[in-house]
Structure formats: structure tokens, C-alpha cells
Amino acid sequence: AQSVSQHNHHVILSEAASLELGCNYSYGGTVNLFWYVQYPGQHLQLLLKYFSGDPLVKGIKGFEAEFIKSKFSFNLRKPSVQWSDTAEYFCAVENAGNNRKLIWGLGTSLAVNP
Amino acid sequence: EPEVTQTPSHQVTQMGQEVILRCVPISNHLYFYWYRQILGQKVEFLVSFYNNEISEKSEIFDDQFSVERPDGSNFTLKIRSTKLEDSAMYFCASREQRGTLNEQFFGPGTRLTVL
Numbered sequence: 307a308q309s310v311s312q313h314n315h316h317v318i319l320s321e322a323a324s325l326e327l328g329c330n331y332s333y334g335g336t337v338n339l340f341w342y343v344q345y346p347g348q349h350l351q352l353l354l355k356y357f358s359g360d361p362l363v364k365g366i367k368g369f370e371a372e373f374i375k376s377k378f379s380f381n382l383r384k385p386s387v388q389w390s391d392t393a394e395y396f397c398a399v400e401n402a403g404n405n406r407k408l409i410w411g412l413g414t415s416l417a418v419n420p
Numbered sequence: 421e422p423e424v425t426q427t428p429s430h431q432v433t434q435m436g437q438e439v440i441l442r443c444v445p446i447s448n449h450l451y452f453y454w455y456r457q458i459l460g461q462k463v464e465f466l467v468s469f470y471n472n473e474i475s476e477k478s479e480i481f482d483d484q485f486s487v488e489r490p491d492g493s494n495f496t497l498k499i500r501s502t503k504l505e506d507s508a509m510y511f512c513a514s515r516e517q518r519g520t521l522n523e524q525f526f527g528p529g530t531r532l533t534v535l
Contacts, residue, residue: 310462340523349423350511350526357521396463405476406515407453408524410463 308333310399312411319387320419327382327414329397336402339380341371344394353395356380357402367391389420422446426512426527434535436501441530443495443512451515452495453524454487456480456508463511469495502534 313328331337341353354365361373371382380397397411425444433439445452454466467477469487486498495514499506509531513524 342526349528352523352525355523398463405468405470406451406524407465407468407476407478408455408463408513409465410455412462 308399308401308409310397310409310411312395312397312414314414315412316415316417318417318419321389322386323418325382325384325387325391325416327395327397327416329380329382329411331378331380331397331399331409333378333399333401333409338400338402338406339371339373340398340400340408341365341369341380341382342396342398344396346393350396353382387416387418389418392416392418424512424514424525424527426510426530428530429528430531430533432533432535433502435504439499439502439532441497441499441510441512441532443497443527444493445495445512445514446516446525447493448516449514449525450517451475451524452487452489453513453515454497455511455513457511457529458505458508466497466510499532502532504534507532507534 310331339356342350343353344350356363356373364370369384373380395414398408400406400408427442452469455463457463465478467481468475484500488496509529511529512527515524516522
């Protein structure tokens with residue numbers, strides 16, 4: 307069965323610290339990979355996505371993620387976090403077929419202290 | 421910017437009652453989804469809907485659940501006889517079209533509390 311694991315459930319950082327959130331998935335076929343973010347009181351919104359091509363993808367607000375196929379990983383990074391990055395971060399994977407339902411990780415709650 | 425909307429934001433109901441959760445997807449989108457998140461657990465896929473029919477459903481989506489697109493704009497999730505374990509945040513999502521490099525757009529969610 308497909309599954310997604312996020313290694314860090316709660317992360318607390320100070321502003322300007324670097325961030326890396328781990329995400330691993332299990333699925334044998336072709337996948338599309340996503341990071342969604344949910345700021346307090348707001349919708350889930352797309353941070354970045356990978357479909358094919360350059361495995362290093364850049365998203366909004368200075369975030370990037372690297373797809374390492376051999377490790378089934380799609381880790382999220384940001385060199386210097388800000389207080390406004392405080393949010394819940396979700397890694398999600400979809401099969402590249404027609405229905406493309408999303409399989410989700412548990413989420414990581416990030417708190418950035420000013 | 422167009423967005424997915426959901427109503428109500430919070431629904432409280434008694435066990436055994438029927439509830440209907442409403443979603444208005446983005447207007448030119450063709451694929452629709454419902455997901456739910458029980459407190460402290462992962463977001464789970466419930467059902468996908470395309471061309472006025474269910475295209476895939478999960479094991480969670482049993483006979484108590486149904487979806488409908490009654491008027492070309494709304495997309496509803498009905499739970500016929502709610503159980504305590506149906507308490508969760510329910511998210512609706514929509515996607516532009518199949519087979520292209522696009523993502524799902526999510527609504528703000530409806531928090532369902534079953535007492």
C-alpha cells in the first residue's frame with residue numbers, strides 16, 4: 307500500500323535558522339510529489355510540486371525540495387526561516403494515473419520564534 | 421484569485437443524524453475530491469468524482485457516504501447516519517483536468533463534530 311512518512315512532527319526554530327523537513331514515500335509506480343502548507347486559520351495551499359525533470363524544485367517563499375528517487379524521498383528545505391513560516395507542513399504523493407488521489411504524511415507543525 | 425469554498429465551517433450534529441457538507445469547486449475544474457482528517461491523524465482520501473460519477477473511493481467511503489453534484493456548481497458530501505468516529509475536518513478539493521501537470525486546490529474545510 308502507498309504510504310508517506312514525515313519524520314518530524316513538531317519543529318521549533320529561531321528566526322534565521324535553516325529548515326529541513328523529511329518526507330519518504332512508498333509506492334512502486336510513477337509519482338507526483340507535493341508539499342502543502344497550512345498557515346493558522348487558512349486553507350491548505352501548495353508550497354511546491356514535482357512532476358518530472360530537475361529533481362530540485364523551488365516553491366513559494368524561498369522553499370525548495372529535492373526528489374531523490376533512489377531514496378524515495380522529497381525533503382523540504384529553507385535556508386533561513388521567518389516567523390511567518392509558522393504553519394503546518396504536509397508532504398503528499400499522488401500516483402501519476404488518472405484519478406491522482408493524494409496520499410498524505412502526518413504533517414509537521416513548525417513554530418518559528420522571533 | 422478563484423478558490424474552493426466550503427460551508428458550513430463547523431457543523432455539530434447528534435449521532436445518527438444526516439449531514440450534508442457543501443463545497444463549491446473552482447468553476448473550470450473537472451475533478452473533485454473529498455478528504456478528511458481526524459484530529460491527530462493523517463489526511464485521508466475519501467472519494468474522487470469526475471464526469472458526474474465516482475471515479476475512485478476509499479474503504480472509508482462506505483454506504484453511509486454519498487456525493488453529488490446537484491447543480492453544476494456545488495459538490496456535496498452526505499453522511500446518512502453519522503457516527504462518533506465521523507468527527508473530523510472534511511476538505512474538498514478540485515483540479516482543472518486530468519492528465520496534466522496540475523495540482524489540487526483545497527477549500528478551508530468543514531469541522532464536523534458528532535455528539
